[in-house]
Amino acid sequence: MGAEEPPVPVPVLSPLPLLPPLLAAATTALLGYYWARVPRRPLLAAGPRLRAFLEQHCPAVGETFYPTPWCFEGRLQTVLGALLLARPPVSYRSEALRAPDGGQLILDWAEDADSNWHPDPHACPTVLLIPGLTGSSQAAYLLRLVHRASRAGYRSVVLNHRGCRGEELLTPRTFCASNTEDLETAIAHINRRYPQAPLLAVGVSLGGWDPDASAASLEQPLNNLLFNQRLTASLRCLISRHRAAIREKVDVEHVLQARTIREFDKRYTAQAFGYRSCREYYQAASPARWLHRVRVPVLCLNASDDPFSPLHAIPVEAARHLPHVALLLTAHGGHLGFLEGLCPRPGSYMERLFAQFISAVFEHREELQQLEGDGAVGQGAA
The missing domain is CATH 3.40.50 (Rossmann fold)
Structure with missing residues (x-):
């Protein structure tokens, strides 16, 4: 049997030289979209x-x-x-x-x-x-x-x-x-x-304009992660800091378990301000219902x-x-x-x-x- 021929080396292309053209193409596409659609x-x-x-x-x-x-x-x-x-x-x-x-x-x-x-x-x-x-x-x-x-x-x-x-x-x-x-x-x-x-x-x-629609928008997964949870945590801190005064009106521990603004409004805001439900509070808080009465x-x-x-x-x-x-x-x-x-x-x-x-x-x-x-x-x- 004859000697086997050595394998021919296959050149391996480094991805680094491809990055600048790809970045340039992506930047051009983004700028093109921006000038065509955004301003x-x-x-x-x-x-x-x-x-x-x-x-x-x-x-x-x-x-x-x-x-x-x-x-x-x-x-x-x-x-x-x-x-x-x-x-x-x-x-x-x-x-x-x-x-x-x-x-x-x-x-x-x-x-x-x-x-x-x-x-x-x-x-x-x-x-x-x-x-x-x-x-x-x-x-x-x-x-x-x-x-x-x-x-x-x-x-x-x-x-x-x-x-x-x-x-x-x-x-x-x-x-x-x-x-x-x-x-x-x-x-x-x-x-x-x-x-x-x-x-x-x-x-x-x-x-x-519409607290119910705002609450629903903030409950979308990404919005909930970025905004809803953080704002609700700030509201819980407010309640916890003033629990001595607030416990006269609501169940503070129940409020502190709220994980969304809607849950917080249901457990605290609606009760503290005399509304029968969170929905009733949101309806009362919607300025779109009162625009026709604005006189300034x-x-x-x-x-x-x-x-x-x-x-x-x-x-x-x-x-x-x-x-x-x-x-x-x-x-x-x-x-x-x-x-x-x-x-x-x-x-x-x-x-x-x-x-x-x-x-x-x-x-x-x-x-x-x-x-x-x-x-x-x-x-x-x-």
Whole structure:
């Protein structure tokens, strides 16, 4: 037998040389999709007179929104918006108020030299900010809004939700999306202190347009993992911290076993605020049912991909026919994200819109007063 021929070596290709072309192809595809599908002008749904006012004095409502290309998806916007945007330093002076039911409210007044330039401090416009679920004046998104208002020369004050600022809870009741008694108490107090100053209120999150739809959206597997469990844990911590006061009204141990916001609302919120069921509470807390009764100009910002507020629950068509409600709907932005630019700017689209809107309201009050109704002007952000 002849000698066997040695095997011919088979060259092994290293995957490393293939990576740059693959990455380049993936980047090109992503950028192509981004430029073709992502940047959009927001949809502005409002009555003709309020719409005209916003288009004239708030340029952001008509500008194309360019979300950060590498994180334009709603959940990424939500998570990275909380992680990447700055926490500007804000000093507060705290004031305790006693509510009619015996509860305690904490108002945090921002102390900033930029807001002291007004020639008549008693007439300096005031921006009242209301945090989202379990939020307080120390929440990063509120610090940025307070900073913006101060830079514009306006007075800022934050109404902290009961028990969320570290103070003692004096009653079994904390806060919920349907109850406005604490807000009414705060507004009355601010108006007594500064009767000559115009007042604008800004609310963030807390319930969305339809709490039942919001709860269902947050119960989807990925949303539940990213958001629902974390928020429910914060609510449980609030209950645990104030269990001495709360146990008079509910079974605290049962509440502390809640694993979703819906379970928490069923076991605590609905009972503490006198509702027969969680469903009844959610129906009462849905602002879409009361839009037709709004008598002051209100601007609401929402993203179509907000995991907390599903698109089908946003009352776009209703807003088109209401004289005092404007709904600005972006294609992307997530929940309190609205990151824009290749590298997220120091601020977000929401903050730019906020700054433009408060200046428009305070500097062009005569135009707004031509709209039917009176009272404070409000802004909401979901």
